[in-house]
Amino acid sequence: MYTCICNAIRECDLRKAARQYDGNAETVYAKLGKRPQCGNCLDEADDVIREEREALIDPAFAA
Numbered sequence: 001m002y003t004c005i006c007n008a009i010r011e012c013d014l015r016k017a018a019r020q021y022d023g024n025a026e027t028v029y030a031k032l033g034k035r036p037q038c039g040n041c042l043d044e045a046d047d048v049i050r051e052e053r054e055a056l057i058d059p060a061f062a063a
């Protein structure tokens with residue numbers, strides 16, 4: 001499933017990047033060589049990133 005349609009960023013790739021890089025969605029997108037276009041995905045992307053990092057701290061949060 002894609003989190004960001006404009007940049008074809010899949011949720012699984014975003015989760016992997018969230019574990020590798022600090023910062024919010026825009027920062028993580030930049031690390032992937034992308035940048036927001038329409039911006040509609042950013043709230044959801046921030047939620048995915050936060051969820052993934054919480055799961056790193058406590059696996060009980062894993063989706």
Ligand code: FES
Nearest residue numbers: 004005006037041
């Ligand atoms: S859906 Fe991510 S920038 Fe448009």
